[in-house]
Amino acid sequence: MADEKSKALDKLQQEEFCQLYVSKEFFGNGVETYLEVYDIDRSKPNWYKTACSAASRLLSNVKVAERISQLLDDAGLNDSHVDKQLLFLITQHADFIRLRLESVQNATDQARHGARTILGAQHSYTELPWFWSTQGPLPAADGRAPTAR
Incomplete structure (x- = not known):
């Protein structure tokens, strides 16, 4: 049950990431988008490197890339x-x-x-x-x- 909740939360966060990534405020900035969506403790050392690598992994995810492409097409940015x-x-x-x-x-x-x-x-x-x-x-x-x- 906890695993299902975790997967559902991750899916919601991925959708929010995609939506913000194509927004005017964060357009194309994966690190800032990741920091906005996911709760990264900025007081820890290497928080920025963590966000960079996590954003890169997320943007390499085929489903995330397809969703971002769909959102860009929907916005007429093809x-x-x-x-x-x-x-x-x-x-x-x-x-x-x-x-x-x-x-x-x-x-x-x-x-x-x-x-x-x-x-x-x-x-x-x-x-x-x-x-x-x-x-x-x-x-x-x-x-x-x-x-x-």
């Missing part, structure tokens, strides 16, 4: 939405400040790779070769590998 928002932010000031925009796709690909690496995913990143040019008022990009002529 890759497609983030790409659109990033492109809007970059381009809304491009004419005003006259900066040359290199590659939004390359930037978002690298950001995703970095985030996955931080979360402990084991995958490789293969950059798509591309070049960028401005032809009159229009920019042109090509994602093919450059060839010698």
